[in-house]
Amino acid sequence: MTVEQQPGQASAGLALELEDIHYAWPGGAAALRGCTLRLPGAGLWMLVGRNGSGKSSLLRLIAGLLTAQSGALRRSGRCALVFQNPDHQLLLPSCGSELLLAIDPQLAEAERRHRVDAALDLVGLTGLAERPIHGLSGGQKQRLSIAAALASEASLLLLDEPTALLDPDSQAEVLTLIRRLTQRPEPALSALWITHRLDELRHCDGAALMQDGRIGAWQPGCDLAGQLSAHRGCSGAALA
Numbered sequence: 001m002t003v004e005q006q007p008g009q010a011s012a013g014l015a016l017e018l019e020d021i022h023y024a025w026p027g028g029a030a031a032l033r034g035c036t037l038r039l040p041g042a043g044l045w046m047l048v049g050r051n052g053s054g055k056s057s058l059l060r061l062i063a064g065l066l067t068a069q070s071g072a073l074r075r076s077g078r079c080a081l082v083f084q085n086p087d088h089q090l091l092l093p094s095c096g097s098e099l100l101l102a103i104d105p106q107l108a109e110a111e112r113r114h115r116v117d118a119a120l121d122l123v124g125l126t127g128l129a130e131r132p133i134h135g136l137s138g139g140q141k142q143r144l145s146i147a148a149a150l151a152s153e154a155s156l157l158l159l160d161e162p163t164a165l166l167d168p169d170s171q172a173e174v175l176t177l178i179r180r181l182t183q184r185p186e187p188a189l190s191a192l193w194i195t196h197r198l199d200e201l202r203h204c205d206g207a208a209l210m211q212d213g214r215i216g217a218w219q220p221g222c223d224l225a226g227q228l229s230a231h232r233g234c235s236g237a238a239l240a
């Protein structure tokens with residue numbers, strides 16, 4: 001899902017800035033309680049936190065689907081959400097038609113077709129433009145969701161537990177793909193990836209812990225994984 005809303009510009013070099021964001025759902029549940037986050041530029045940045053700590057609310061707010069009750073949000077460029085379950089965001093019958101939906105309709109038809117093929121190439125789905133989406137594996141569907149985000153020219157990907165429903169091979173493929181995409185010098189791409197799998201933290205450029213609607217400081221993913229796996233109540237592999 002791509003979001004067009006353009007709030008204030010983030011400071012130079014940052015993909016995103018949040019300052020003291022508060023958000024409570026209409027029913028009254030406070031999800032974000034003074035959330036501050038500075039997302040450095042290109043790279044793979046991960047947030048980890050227990051269920052209910054506010055991670056999904058945060059991504060929806062960054063994407064513009066929710067509006068904070070107070071605080072400031074500044075973003076550079078366009079962002080796109082990738083959900084845990086690709087069936088919740090893939091709408092059209094074929095891979096190519098899904099990607100065309102994400103591409104600027106003002107562009108010439110040949111350019112739009114070229115962009116479809118280029119996006120499929122980037123995620124390892126070369127030549128599958130005509131393939132029905134229902135015939136794809138879970139991992140392929142998730143890579144198609146990422147291709148749609150890329151086709152929309154998003155410079156910030158917001159990934160909400162994108163590997164939670166995938167088998168181990170597909171989990172590794174999606175993680176490797178995002179890692180590779182965020183390491184390319186051009187176009188600069190930042191990914192904010194939510195996970196509850198501690199092993200995934202070992203592959204990011206920086207990780208932070210989300211607790212009770214607030215985000216801790218960035219630290220090396222290996223350090224945070226080590227702290228959390230030593231912590232009482234953690235299974236060692238995942239944060240419940």
Ligand SMILES: Nc1ncnc2c1ncn2[C@@H]1O[C@H](COP(=O)(O)OP(=O)(O)O)[C@@H](O)[C@H]1O
Pocket residue numbers: 025026027029030031049050051052053054055056057058
């Ligand atoms: N659609 C919703 N309506 C009302 N409350 C919600 C909704 N989604 C989440 N919440 C509440 O917001 C808080 C944070 O939830 P969420 O952002 O989903 O956390 P996480 O993704 O870390 O599990 C929880 O108290 C949750 O019950």
Ligand SMILES: [Mg+2]
Pocket residue numbers: 055056057
């Ligand atoms: Mg969630």
